[in-house]
Amino acid sequence: xxxxxxxxxxxxxxxxxxxxxxxxxxxxxxxxxxxxxxxxxxxxxxxxxxxxxxxxxxxxxxxxxxxxxxxxxxxxxxxxxxxxxxxxxxxxxxxxxxxxxxxxxxxxxxxxxxxxxxxxxxxxxxxxxxxxxxxxxxxxxxxxxxxxxxxxxxxxxxxxxxxxxxxxxxxxxxxxxxxxxxxxxxxxxxxxxxxxxxxxxxxxxxxxxx
Amino acid sequence: xxxxxxxxxxxxxxxxxxxxxxxxxxxxxxxxxxxxxxxxxxxxxxxxxxxxxxxxxxxxxxxxxx
Numbered sequence: 001x002x003x004x005x006x007x008x009x010x011x012x013x014x015x016x017x018x019x020x021x022x023x024x025x026x027x028x029x030x031x032x033x034x035x036x037x038x039x040x041x042x043x044x045x046x047x048x049x050x051x052x053x054x055x056x057x058x059x060x061x062x063x064x065x066x067x068x069x070x071x072x073x074x075x076x077x078x079x080x081x082x083x084x085x086x087x088x089x090x091x092x093x094x095x096x097x098x099x100x101x102x103x104x105x106x107x108x109x110x111x112x113x114x115x116x117x118x119x120x121x122x123x124x125x126x127x128x129x130x131x132x133x134x135x136x137x138x139x140x141x142x143x144x145x146x147x148x149x150x151x152x153x154x155x156x157x158x159x160x161x162x163x164x165x166x167x168x169x170x171x172x173x174x175x176x177x178x179x180x181x182x183x184x185x186x187x188x189x190x191x192x193x194x195x196x197x198x199x200x201x202x203x204x205x206x207x208x209x210x
Numbered sequence: 211x212x213x214x215x216x217x218x219x220x221x222x223x224x225x226x227x228x229x230x231x232x233x234x235x236x237x238x239x240x241x242x243x244x245x246x247x248x249x250x251x252x253x254x255x256x257x258x259x260x261x262x263x264x265x266x267x268x269x270x271x272x273x274x275x276x
Contacts, residue, residue: 018276028274043275044243046216046268049235056272057241072275082250086270089250090243157276184276206276 004202006179007095007127007148009066011038014196016068016181018206019056029059031207041068041097041204044087068129070097076110077117084121096121097151098130106156111138115145122146131183134165139172139180150176151204153184154195160187160208163194173199211263228259232269243270 004011017037022028032040040060047053060067069087074080077100084096098121100114101107109131115138121128127148132138134152142150152169155161162185163169173180179201186192192203211224215235222231228251232239244251245268251259261267 019274020276022274041276042272044270045273047237047242047271049216049218049269053273055238055241056274067272069272070275082245085250086243086245087272089253090241090270090272091253092241092272204276 004179006039006129011066013038014202015192016041016183016202016204018204021207025054025056025059028056032060032065038064039066039068041070042092043070043072044083044090044092045073066095067093068095068097069093070131071099071117072101074100074117075102076100077113077120080113080117081120084117084126085124088126094125095127095129095148098128101157107158108156109133109153111135114138115141118142118147119145129181134168134172136168136171136175140175143176143178147178149179149181149201151181151183154182154191155185157184159185161185162187162191163198166194166198169195169200170198213261213264214266216267216269222261224263226261227257228261228267229257231261231267232256237269237271241271244268245270 004014013036015037016039018041069092071080071083080100100110102110114130118128118130129149131151139150154163181202182195182200183204186205195203247266
């Protein structure tokens, strides 16, 4: 299989791993190593000074792994831009998985705020990977302003329902000149396989909720 | 003097430097992002950055997340 190229960086694995739901940092490290993934997402949060927290970064081999900080928790463009800048200042990465999700129930991405934030971050030199609903028009517009990929959802985050947006994702793939990474809702190996069958360039998965 | 550190009031010595504060509370500068009163502090200025009474300081680090 040929390589995945994101903004000039080359990856041999097409599996991106989220680090959100592991019971321990050790199990997260084992999963990353076993998967062969080369891109791993992390979030950025205020440090809880009341307790000793294990440093997730010490469990990720950064010689091999590219960190993809996300902007989870952002409810609008302003908060997302702030989180991306903080992640860069913390030395995590110039890459950013842009997520703007103002409503807590389904965490559906806000297309207007996502687009606004993407415009700002692209201008500031970030490599922007926006998480979006499977909307072919939005995907094209994000490509046109310089996003490095688009990351359409298969179904709502954490729902494990698989690819319910199949036709729209196929349209995005057909029209896209940048990699399409199917993100969110993949709850079984067959869901990831389906994404690749449709023609996605990569998938992002994390540990299933127990 | 009093500051607000990650949302909680904290007493620190007057004119403390950001880098001293981080080391006193055991936070590694590497991998940490700092905002003071909502403005991001560039890493290269941590050492000379003086904290003022009443400053709202936010310290952020990577955690697990999708």
